[in-house]
Amino acid sequence: MTNWLGLRDSTRYIARLAAVLLILGGGPAIVSATAAEENTVRLTVDYGDGVAKTISDLAWSKGNTVLDAMKAATSRSHGISFSYTGSGASAALTKIEDVQNQGGGAGKKNWQYWVNGAYGDRSFAAFELQAQDQVLWRFATEQEK
Numbered sequence: 001m002t003n004w005l006g007l008r009d010s011t012r013y014i015a016r017l018a019a020v021l022l023i024l025g026g027g028p029a030i031v032s033a034t035a036a037e038e039n040t041v042r043l044t045v046d047y048g049d050g051v052a053k054t055i056s057d058l059a060w061s062k063g064n065t066v067l068d069a070m071k072a073a074t075s076r077s078h079g080i081s082f083s084y085t086g087s088g089a090s091a092a093l094t095k096i097e098d099v100q101n102q103g104g105g106a107g108k109k110n111w112q113y114w115v116n117g118a119y120g121d122r123s124f125a126a127f128e129l130q131a132q133d134q135v136l137w138r139f140a141t142e143q144e145k
Contacts, residue, residue, distance in 0.1 A: 041069050041133045045080060045096055048109060048139035055079060060131050066113060066124040067091065069135055084125070091125035099139055106141075113137045 041060045046052045058072045073079045083095040093111045094101055102108040113120040113127075114136045120127055129135070 039131050041129050041131070041135060043069050043073050043080075044134070044136045046136060046138040046140075047097075047099055053078075053080065060129060060133075064129050066115070066120070066127045066129060066135055069129060070124070086123075087125060089123050089126045091123045093124055093137075096137060096139075109139050109141050111137055111139055 039060050040057045041064070042054065042056045043058060044052055044054045055073045055076055058069050058076075060069070067084075070080065070082055074081060081097055082093060084091050084093045086092055093113075096111060099111075101110040103110070113124055115127065115129065115133055117134075
């Protein structure tokens with residue numbers, strides 16, 4: 001017996017119908033979820049004492065900086081808090097949670113950041129991120145960087 005799709009077998013008909021429904025019904029949702037994941041960044045804070053906190057899927061858009069990602073992390077459940085001085089190219093992070101920079105000098109620890117494994121070479125408020133970037137803040141001495 002031939003049905004309207006030209007299939008002789010009802011099992012094939014059901015399989016093709018299920019595939020069509022899956023593509024039409026679930027396709028856009030799958031594409032949207034993937035696109036949403038692609039427009040995110042991840043932030044990790046390493047407190048330098050064996051404890052680290054990672055906040056994934058922070059919304060990203062063109063022009064976002066490391067500072068923008070950190071601000072987004074403050075609104076998350078179990079997010080972070082931080083303080084900084086200055087703005088733009090002269091902004092400097094002073095504290096994350098209750099861990100404050102120790103200042104200059106041998107053996108003093110301060111907050112330093114990396115993006116995708118590369119040491120931050122400018123103010124965190126001026127470093128523009130790309131989608132899927134991974135930001136790491138580490139509380140460490142200059143020699144540990």
